[in-house]
Amino acid sequence: MNRDAEYTEVLRGRLTEKRFVHSLNVADSAKELALIYGCDPEKAYTVGLIHDCCKDEPAGLQLSYMIENCVELSEWEINVPKLYHAMCGKVYALKEFGVTDEDMLNAVRYHTTGRKNMSLLEKVIFIADFISAERDYDGVEVMREKAKRSLDEAIVEGLSFTIKDLINSEKIVHPDTLDAYNDAVFNIQKLKAGESK
Ligand code: FE
Ligand code: FE
Numbered sequence: 001m002n003r004d005a006e007y008t009e010v011l012r013g014r015l016t017e018k019r020f021v022h023s024l025n026v027a028d029s030a031k032e033l034a035l036i037y038g039c040d041p042e043k044a045y046t047v048g049l050i051h052d053c054c055k056d057e058p059a060g061l062q063l064s065y066m067i068e069n070c071v072e073l074s075e076w077e078i079n080v081p082k083l084y085h086a087m088c089g090k091v092y093a094l095k096e097f098g099v100t101d102e103d104m105l106n107a108v109r110y111h112t113t114g115r116k117n118m119s120l121l122e123k124v125i126f127i128a129d130f131i132s133a134e135r136d137y138d139g140v141e142v143m144r145e146k147a148k149r150s151l152d153e154a155i156v157e158g159l160s161f162t163i164k165d166l167i168n169s170e171k172i173v174h175p176d177t178l179d180a181y182n183d184a185v186f187n188i189q190k191l192k193a194g195e196s197k
Contacts, residue, residue, distance in 0.1 A: 002042060003046075003097070004049060007049055007050055008024075014056065015055070019056055022052065025132035026048040026128045026129050027049040027128075028045075028048070029127075030124050030128035033128055036148065046099070047108060048128050050089065051129065053092050057085075057088070059081040062084040062088045063084060065091065066087055069095070071091060073087070076174050077174070082112070083113060083174065086109055086112040086113070089108045089111075090106075103119050103121050103122070106119065107126075108125075113174045114176060116179035117183060127155065130154070130158045131147050139157075156181065156184045156185055159177065159181040159184070163177065163181060
């Protein structure tokens with residue numbers, strides 16, 4: 001049963017106006033990408049909708065929510081509060097929204113860092129978050145073009161920007177983010193090697 005209408009009402013109350021609009025836009029972008037790449041558009045829409053469901057909670061509350069729910073945090077995760085909402089989101093999606101599909105839960109869990117061997121749905125959500133309609137950073141049009149051509153190319157484009165930015169401001173780069181970057185670069189190389197044979 002599709003519970004998107006119910007989730008939308010919960011999120012309207014939980015999120016700031018700006019984040020609520022972002023969530024609706026990510027849901028739309030995720031559905032579009034799902035249709036291009038052949039993954040379930042309904043699942044993609046739902047995950048896009050709920051992916052930031054905990055982001056407007058204070059960091060301290062997010063941390064205690066994770067501790068209550070026995071989420072294991074690496075030292076990189078404990079020290080980067082911006083990452084909390086993805087891990088909290090997974091728990092919230094399971095407990096409050098009743099989402100039990102493992103792939104959907106992982107897509108929420110890894111939407112910020114990415115990781116090695118992301119599933120198609122995980123990639124779709126990861127990229128939808130970069131190209132949602134309200135995004136207007138320099139280079140968003142290039143990202144939108146790449147997203148239509150190849151998810152791996154879009155991941156490399158998005159992550160090279162993100163990683164450079166983190167390094168320039170001397171912030172922690174989560175190992176999963178480096179894994180996601182390397183994985184996408186490697187996938188593109190393998191594809192090119194296959195094409196030139
Ligand atoms: Fe997020
Ligand atoms: Fe987001």
